[in-house]
Amino acid sequence: MFLKLFCVLVLGILVCPVAQAQQTACTLTLSGSIGCADDGKPLDFVAVGLLNTTKSAYTNKQGKFLLSSVCAGTYRFEASLVGYKKLDTLISITADESIRLFLQPDSVHLKEVHVEGNKIEKQGVETITKSELSGEALQQTRGENLGTALKEITGVDVIQTGATISKPVIHGLYSNRILILNNGVRQEGQQWGSEHAPEIDPFIATKLSVIKGAASIRYGSDAIGGVVLVEPAEMPKLKCLEGEINLVGMDNSRLYTGSGILQGAFDKKLTGLSFRIQGTDRQAGDLQTPNYILDNTGLLEKNYSGTLAYEKENYGISAYYSHFYSELGIFTYSEASNPAQLVELFAQAQPINFPLSYYQSKGFYNIYRGYQTVAHNLLKVNAFAKHGKFGRLEATFARQTDARQEFDLDVPYSLNHSLDNAAQNNFDLTTHTGELVWEHNSFHKISGSAGADFITEGNIYTGLGYQALIPNYLNYGGGLFLIEKWNPTNKFTLEGGVRSDYKWQREFMLNPISLIEYTNTQQYDATTATLGAIYRFTPKLSLNANAGSGWRAPSAFELYAFGVHGATGQFVVGDSLLKVEQSYNFCTSVHYSGEKIEAELGVYANLINNYIYLKPTLTEHVNIDGYFPEFDFTQTNAFFKGADLNLKWHITKHLTYEPKATLVFANDLTNHTYLVYIPPQRFNQKLEYRWQKLGKLKNVFVNIGNMIVPQQTRVPPNSDFVPPPKGYVLFSAAVGCSMHLGKQEMNVSVICNNLMNTAYRDYMDFFRYYADEPGRSIQLKIRIPFQFIKPKSDQINNN
Numbered sequence: 001m002f003l004k005l006f007c008v009l010v011l012g013i014l015v016c017p018v019a020q021a022q023q024t025a026c027t028l029t030l031s032g033s034i035g036c037a038d039d040g041k042p043l044d045f046v047a048v049g050l051l052n053t054t055k056s057a058y059t060n061k062q063g064k065f066l067l068s069s070v071c072a073g074t075y076r077f078e079a080s081l082v083g084y085k086k087l088d089t090l091i092s093i094t095a096d097e098s099i100r101l102f103l104q105p106d107s108v109h110l111k112e113v114h115v116e117g118n119k120i121e122k123q124g125v126e127t128i129t130k131s132e133l134s135g136e137a138l139q140q141t142r143g144e145n146l147g148t149a150l151k152e153i154t155g156v157d158v159i160q161t162g163a164t165i166s167k168p169v170i171h172g173l174y175s176n177r178i179l180i181l182n183n184g185v186r187q188e189g190q191q192w193g194s195e196h197a198p199e200i201d202p203f204i205a206t207k208l209s210v211i212k213g214a215a216s217i218r219y220g221s222d223a224i225g226g227v228v229l230v231e232p233a234e235m236p237k238l239k240c241l242e243g244e245i246n247l248v249g250m251d252n253s254r255l256y257t258g259s260g261i262l263q264g265a266f267d268k269k270l271t272g273l274s275f276r277i278q279g280t281d282r283q284a285g286d287l288q289t290p291n292y293i294l295d296n297t298g299l300l301e302k303n304y305s306g307t308l309a310y311e312k313e314n315y316g317i318s319a320y321y322s323h324f325y326s327e328l329g330i331f332t333y334s335e336a337s338n339p340a341q342l343v344e345l346f347a348q349a350q351p352i353n354f355p356l357s358y359y360q361s362k363g364f365y366n367i368y369r370g371y372q373t374v375a376h377n378l379l380k381v382n383a384f385a386k387h388g389k390f391g392r393l394e395a396t397f398a399r400q401t402d403a404r405q406e407f408d409l410d411v412p413y414s415l416n417h418s419l420d421n422a423a424q425n426n427f428d429l430t431t432h433t434g435e436l437v438w439e440h441n442s443f444h445k446i447s448g449s450a451g452a453d454f455i456t457e458g459n460i461y462t463g464l465g466y467q468a469l470i471p472n473y474l475n476y477g478g479g480l481f482l483i484e485k486w487n488p489t490n491k492f493t494l495e496g497g498v499r500s501d502y503k504w505q506r507e508f509m510l511n512p513i514s515l516i517e518y519t520n521t522q523q524y525d526a527t528t529a530t531l532g533a534i535y536r537f538t539p540k541l542s543l544n545a546n547a548g549s550g551w552r553a554p555s556a557f558e559l560y561a562f563g564v565h566g567a568t569g570q571f572v573v574g575d576s577l578l579k580v581e582q583s584y585n586f587c588t589s590v591h592y593s594g595e596k597i598e599a600e601l602g603v604y605a606n607l608i609n610n611y612i613y614l615k616p617t618l619t620e621h622v623n624i625d626g627y628f629p630e631f632d633f634t635q636t637n638a639f640f641k642g643a644d645l646n647l648k649w650h651i652t653k654h655l656t657y658e659p660k661a662t663l664v665f666a667n668d669l670t671n672h673t674y675l676v677y678i679p680p681q682r683f684n685q686k687l688e689y690r691w692q693k694l695g696k697l698k699n700v701f702v703n704i705g706n707m708i709v710p711q712q713t714r715v716p717p718n719s720d721f722v723p724p725p726k727g728y729v730l731f732s733a734a735v736g737c738s739m740h741l742g743k744q745e746m747n748v749s750v751i752c753n754n755l756m757n758t759a760y761r762d763y764m765d766f767f768r769y770y771a772d773e774p775g776r777s778i779q780l781k782i783r784i785p786f787q788f789i790k791p792k793s794d795q796i797n798n799n
Contacts, residue, residue: 026071026690027653027654027690027692028070028072028093028095028096028097029067029070030050030055030091031064031067031096031098032064032100033063033065033100033101034059034063034065034102034103035101035103036084036102036103037102037104037105041063042061043059043063043081043103044061044062044490044539045490046063046079046084047080047081048065048078050077053070053075054132054135055070057539058536059539065539068650070093072094072698072699074091075091075093077089081103081490084103084104125215125218125495125497125530125532125548127545128214128532128544128587129212129587129588129602129644130211130212131153131156131210131644131646132209133149133150133152133153133209138208139781140152140734140751142246142257143248143250143779143781144202145164145166146166147167147168147197149208150208150210154644154645154646154660154661155210155602155642155644156170156662157172157662157679157682158764159175159677159764159765160764160765160767162287162330163774164297164329166197170225170226170228171212171226171642171664172642172664173225173226175191175192176191176192176552177222177224177226178222178226178228179219179222179223179226179227180198180227180228180230181229181230182200182230183322184380184382185378185396185398186398186455187199188402189402189404189429190427192556192557196374196404197328199324199374199376199402200324201280201301201322203261204232205231205232206231207229207231209231210227210228212587212604213546213548213604214528214530214549214583215227215548216501216528216550216551216583217483217528217529217548218481218499220453220455220499221477221479222552224550224608232276232307235263235274235311237265237311238791239264239265239267239791240263241264241787242785242787242789244260244261244783244784245258245783245784246258246259246260248779249780250778251777251778252776252778253285253286253774254285254364255282255284255285256283256284257282258281258282259278259279259281261277261278262276262278263277264789272310273309274311275307275308276305276306276307277304277307278304280301281302282300282301282302284298284299284365286329286364287774289350289759289774289775290758290759290776291350291775292350292772294331294771294774296329296331296367296368296370297331298329298366299326299327299329299367300327300367301324301325303324303325304322304323305320306320306321306322307320314385314386314387315383316383317381317384318381318382319379319380319381320378320380321377321379323375323376323377324376324377325374328367328373328374329371330409331351331770346770369408369410370408371407372405373405374402374403374405375403376401377400377401377402378400379399379400380396381396383395388441390441391438391440393439394439395436396435397432397433398431400429400430400431400432400433401429401431402428402430403427403429404426404427404428404429405425405427406427407424408564424463425461425469427460428459428462429457430458431456432457433453433454434453434455435452435453436453437449438451445488446484446487447484447485447487448482448483448484449482449483450482450483451481452479452481454478454479455476455478456475457473458473459472459473459474459556468560468562469572470556470557470560471507471508472508472509473505473508475503475504477501479499479501482498482499483495483496483497483530490536491537493533493534494533495530495532497530498528501525501527501528501551502524503522503523503524504521504523505524505556506520506521507519507520507521507559520576522553522559524553528550530546530548530549531546532545533546540592540594541591542591543589543590543591544589545587545588546586546588548585549584550582550585551582551583552580553581554579554612557574558574558575558578559574559576559633561633569629570628570629570631570766571620571631572614572630572632573631574633575633578612578635579635580610581611581612582609583608583609584607585605586604586606587602587604588603588604589602595650596649597647597650600644600647601644602645603641603642604640604641604643605639607639608637608638610635610636610637611638611675612633612634613634614631614633615631615676615719616630616631616676616719617630617632618718618719629721636670637669638666638667640664641665642662642663642665643661643663644661644662645659645660645661646658647659655688656689657687658687659684660683661682661684662679662682664678665678665714666678671716674714676719678714678715680709680763681709682707683708684708686703686705687704688701688702688703689701689702696739698739699738699747700735700737701734701735701736701737702734703734704732704733705732706730707729707730709727709728711724711726711727711763712724725760725762725763725768728758730753730756732751732754733751733752733755734749734750734751734752735749736748736749736750736781745785746783749780750778750781751778751779752779754774754777755776756776758775759772
């Protein structure tokens with residue numbers, strides 16, 4: 001039935017008679033040459049790029065450049081070179097285009113600007129490998145959560161608690177070792193929990209970037225595994241009123257998603273003033289595996305955000321606010337009343353399954369105990385000022401609140417039923433962060449930045465017992481950093497940085513026996529450094545390498561956890577004697593971008609002393625709620641190594657083959673064995689055929705792909721309650737096009753995941769102990785861009 005439905009949708013899109021649409025086919029080319037405005041001589045190594053795309057390049061010795069696989073549309077084109085004024089102009093692309101442009105020499109001062117993807121990079125750690133997801137690739141992930149969307153990037157996996165809760169894993173590291181920057185602000189929630197997904201709406205972003213490596217120098221402690229950048233589009237600079245609507249529907253779980261964005265900018269007396277508003281509504285019912293329904297796995301999300309900005313050439317200020325709310329059902333059958341039942345839960349081929357009439361009677365979208373709710377609020381204020389001799393100074397302040405409630409399956413006991421709607425666990429976290437960064441002008445081919453940042457947090461936990469899962473705590477900390485780059489030639493960049501951090505933390509606890517309150521206090525400080533280089537052999541081929549150190553203090557959860565983590569069905573025990581993690585990371589990658597082949601190969605090695613992880617004890621803990629598998633926090637010295645491969649072969653103008661590989665290997669150096677909960681190897685491949693025009697349709701594509709995940713065999717013997725599940729192979733297919741309904745442009749795609757409806761379990765999913773992963777799903781995705789007021793090209797001037 002599902003295969004028939006998929007085929008009908010595919011044929012319907014391919015043959016439906018619609019009016020000719022504005023071409024958005026990504027098969028066009030933009031070529032050209034850049035010269036000096038004074039003498040007309042060609043300029044090499046000019047950085048060129050199209051904003052809000054991943055298309056960027058450098059000019060060769062003849063001053064020529066080529067951007068391939070460009071979608072039709074209107075773009076802001078930027079070109080920059082040390083010693084010349086930046087060029088910023090509007091370009092409309094409807095067919096293969098060739099342009100000739102000239103840069104004006106900058107007689108005032110030299111200022112280095114590096115174009116990477118769609119953004120002029122701020123002074124940061126440029127030599128660490130960075131991968132991006134944007135444009136059509138990002139569009140195909142719309143409707144997914146942040147972790148699932150990031151899985152499209154090589155080197156990134158996810159750790160899950162069921163199919164609706166996932167967190168990014170970078171090179172085998174996750175949770176508090178991965179820092180997420182939400183619109184430039186360090187995301188702070190209850191991220192210590194494996195089932196606590198980032199409280200971020202991916203629809204706010206036009207680009208998701210992953211920095212693979214220790215980025216503590218720029219972003220502070222806790223970034224020893226990498227950084228995820230959730231980046232909205234730049235605020236509009238030209239007078240306009242525009243936006244887009246995204247609609248997503250999926251048969252498995254009957255998911256529906258609607259998201260919209262509206263933005264605009266003013267002119268005349270209000271020139272420089274712009275705004276953006278955005279909102280998302282997302283809901284799903286119970287998921288289905290190939291053989292049964294996963295009871296109580298629905299979700300509900302309601303999110304909105306807004307930005308108001310005022311920007312001139314040398315100064316600007318902006319304010320951003322976002323609200324994220326979600327309810328997530330927790331799979332029912334993960335609790336046992338006795339040891340025998342716990343063993344039975346682990347051994348059963350499938351959980352108890354009710355007839356379809358049961359789900360129809362209870363309401364398909366209803367969520368009941370156990371479940372969790374999260375409300376996250378973020379307020380950010382940012383300002384900058386530039387001066388010709390001084391450089392650029394930027395200040396950011398943000399306040400976040402995160403309220404999480406966890407409702408167990410069992411209703412709390414009370415004589416008058418007053419606790420029937422009470423949560424077993426309540427977490428309220430308030431965070432304030434601030435940052436001040438100075439980017440100085442280039443001096444003797446040296447450019448860089450210096451800055452300071454601080455953070456304060458207060459967490460209040462309330463539960464229905466004397467023993468807290470996580471104690472109340474306060475912490476504050478700050479850091480100073482310096483990063484400098486030396487560019488003796490356009491081919492070579494040398495980068496170095498140093499940072500010093502301090503952190504203070506105090507926990508407020510209650511002895512469950514004597515009921516006496518007491519406190520514990522920790523203080524940490526560390527100095528970290530980085531050194532890296534980039535060598536550009538040709539405009540098509542470059543090599544970068546980076547070595548750096550990082551550190552992370554143990555969280556309050558790792559130190560003092562004691563109790564049932566309801567969402568995972570685990571009894572977790574902390575260790576108050578845990579030490580600071582210390583990381584020493586090396587990564588290198590080679591990049592090649594040709595007309596036929598685009599390739600990136602990266603390798604890395606990461607030594608982490610005092611690596612903290614959650615270890616299965618192979619024992620059960622019993623309390624009033626039942627029997628639960630026990631997991632204890634412990635430490636060891638660990639060594640991670642691996643490689644990421646991303647290849648794109650343009651076999652013909654229409655046919656593309658794209659294989660990817662993510663390899664992770666981890667060893668416990670102290671005990672001379674392997675580590676638990678390390679992602680297995682992953683291999684992806686996709687074959688895609690595109691038509692620039694097919695009948696009355698534009699940008700038609702059809703692709704088929706698969707993912708191969710072998711069984712994780714690199715685990716210590718007898719180290720888990722259940723052996724790692726078998727490997728699996730999943731197939732996917734997609735078809736899409738651009739069309740018009742009347743005068744309205746729209747992009748439509750149909751995606752089928754787990755095409756063969758394969759039953760499997762994933763090693764990185766904590767619910768693999770109890771149930772299979774979801775089966776086949778068919779998604780319909782519609783994007784409707786609109787413009788009420790279009791920007792005019794004569795509004796853009798060279799800077």
